[in-house]
Amino acid sequence: MSKYIPESLRNQIAISDKRRCCYCLTSEANSGIPMTHDHIHPRSRGGETTFENLCLACRSCNEFKADLTEAIDPVTGKITPLFNPRIQIWSDHFHWSSDATKVEGLTNIGRATVICLRMNNPVIVAARRRWTTSGWHPPDD
Numbered sequence: 020m021s022k023y024i025p026e027s028l029r030n031q032i033a034i035s036d037k038r039r040c041c042y043c044l045t046s047e048a049n050s051g052i053p054m055t056h057d058h059i060h061p062r063s064r065g066g067e068t069t070f071e072n073l074c075l076a077c078r079s080c081n082e083f084k085a086d087l088t089e090a091i092d093p094v095t096g097k098i099t100p101l102f103n104p105r106i107q108i109w110s111d112h113f114h115w116s117s118d119a120t121k122v123e124g125l126t127n128i129g130r131a132t133v134i135c136l137r138m139n140n141p142v143i144v145a146a147r148r149r150w151t152t153s154g155w156h157p158p159d160d
Contacts, residue, residue, distance in 0.1 A: 024056055024068055032056065032073055039158070040077040041104035042084070043122055043138045049155045050146065052078060059103050061086035074104045079143065080136045090135035092127040099131040119157045120147040 033054075039046040040054060047054050057076035060066035063086045076084065084101065092099040102112055112129035113122050121139045124130030133139065150156035 024073065028068075028070060028073070029056070031070055032075060035070075036075040036104075037158075037160075039075065040080050041074040041109075042076055042080040042102065042132065042136055043143065044109070044158050045077045045080075045143065045146075046155070046158070047075075049150050050077065055081045057081045057084060059105060060088060064088065071105050079140065080138065083136045087135060090131040092131045093134055094130055095127055097127070099127045101135060102128050102132040115157045118148075119151045120144045 036054075037046075038048065038054065041057075045052075054075040055078055056073050057080070058066045058068070059072050059074060062068070066072050087101060089098050089100050091097065102109075107128070112124065112126045112132070114125055115121070116123055121144060122133055124133045147156050
């Protein structure tokens with residue numbers, strides 16, 4: 020847990036983000052893995068430690084995002100901004116595959132984010148399959 024993020028801000032983020040990754044929607048309760056705090060606009064690029072610039076992210080999404088703010092949309096081949104969970108709505112850019120194991124991008128932002136953050140890596144897809152069987156997945160909101 021980052022000591023430079025005040026506890027009151029960490030609590031605000033946890034409640035707002037429903038204790039799940041704002042990118043792939045992995046739940047801390049389902050995965051058992053504590054969420055990390057992602058600077059949407061990275062600190063290394065001048066991003067501030069504010070509610071508007073922080074969100075919860077699973078370790079995998081956070082590590083692959085690193086300090087990136089854009090990626091290539093695989094359909095258009097153009098450089099595209101990554102999804103910003105503080106100003107964009109998840110369901111406008113993503114949806115679940117018919118078996119609820121894969122995040123699918125609906126827009127250039129969604130597609131670029133899915134690829135860049137490797138949101139459908141084999142480990143998480145297998146876990147989502149188990150969560151779906153248990154009725155924990157996908158989130159109903």
